Amino acid sequence: MRSEPCVSIIVPTLNEEKYIRDAINSLIPTGESLDYELIVLDGGSTDHTRSIVENMSKLNPRIRLETNPARYQSAAVNRGAIIAKPESEIIIRADSHAEYPLGFVAGLVRELQERDVASVVVSMRTRGKGFLQRGIAAAQNSRLGNGGALHRIAKVSRYVDHGHHAAFARKTFLAIGGYDESFTHNEDAELDIRLRKSGEQIWLCSELAIGYFPRNSFGALAKQYFNHGAGRARTMFKHRRPPKVRQLLPLGVLGMNMLSFAAGWGFGWLCFLPSLVYVGGCLGGGAFLALSARDPAGCAAGPAAMIMHHSWAAGFLHRALHVSFSNDRRVVSDEALR
Structure with a gap:
């Protein structure tokens, strides 16, 4: 039986005072068997995000706040993978704009070990709080908006070429160079191509689906999808x-x-x-x-x-x-x- 590995949970953030506390609380593993650290990489928040994380770290010393000078998610995850504890074997990328199911981190560790893969991705279900955000979430959860993207609709776990990033074998992630930091969007799909070219496999675990909060205005949604389209073209x-x-x-x-x-x-x-x-x-x-x-x-x-x-x-x-x-x-x- 394998011993529990050390895990580094990396959370890029920027002005997420509305979501960061719930995101961190839902990520913290329960029980004492899993050795973990949770690193919040902040890109220069001007709201209360940093103070919230600092207060949480006083109650749980495994939580630490670091800076992300480059601001982008790709750079945050790369930096987190480098500055993580030397004994850390697994890195988990987590969005601060999301909530995670009970046992999420332990489940990812189990899937990585049992499937013997380099990456585990998860399904994503978008949900909103207000009227407009719920409507945007409904579009993103349907073929009307997502066009049938597998990590949006999959109900059965399987090997895939791409999905919503969740966990990596740290050694492999660093070996292929991590994310391409010139990508501000679509860095995940770009990395998956390199990962597959290196001969590694990606496992989609539908049982560990996360809840994601979308943009809550049409203007912010338009900007996000413009960037998504540009990123896909670059890839x-x-x-x-x-x-x-x-x-x-x-x-x-x-x-x-x-x-x-x-x-x-x-x-x-x-x-x-x-x-x-x-x-x-x-x-x-x-x-x-x-x-x-x-x-x-x-x-x-x-x-x-x-x-x-x-x-x-x-x-x-x-x-x-x-x-x-x-x-x-x-x-x-x-x-x-x-």
Whole structure:
């Protein structure tokens, strides 16, 4: 029987005073058998996030607060993996914008050991607190918004190529170079490609699904998905991977609506029909989600899905055009140059 390994739980954070306390409390392993430390990497919070963590660390010395000068999640996890205790064998990446099921950390350790894999990923169920956030969550939990992403819909554990990052064998994570810190978004999918190329396997554990709190405004949602689309384009160019069908759909929607509106203004209202059908389908899908969940907030899922589709596609095209027309054709993040 294997002995319990030492685990480092890494929590990147930035202005998360509303969520950080519950996130940490749900991550702390129960019982005394698991040797762990919990490192919060703060990217320069201007709210009460740091003071909350500092107060929690006084009650539990295994919690420690560190700085993340680069601010991005990718840099935070890399730094956490480096500064973790020397005896730490497993690193766990945890979002401060989430809550975790009972026994989450111990379950990840068990899955890593029993499956003999380099990475364990988990399913993610988005949920909200207010009306708009619940509507955005409904969109992200449905095919209307997520397009069938496996870590959003999977109910059975299995080997996968990508998922929501949760646990890594520390030695392997460091050996492949950790996250590419020039990526501000989609760094997880990019790392998974390198992990699979190195011959390692990834296990999706659906039983350890986490609860995630989405953005609570349409503006913040649009910015997030624009960045997601740009990050996905960078990953595809870097590794010369063609997009999947579900990733092509938002691009098709954006192109269809642009052509529909342009043709409608020039040739008459009939040309608006494709866009009207799309809008009606999204709004109808939101109404269906509202009725299914018996929550009127589901009606906001339709507008949320439309924002997600168009923002993702715009971000993807922005990055693709930037790479295509750059003189040296290098895939370099704008943020990395600042």
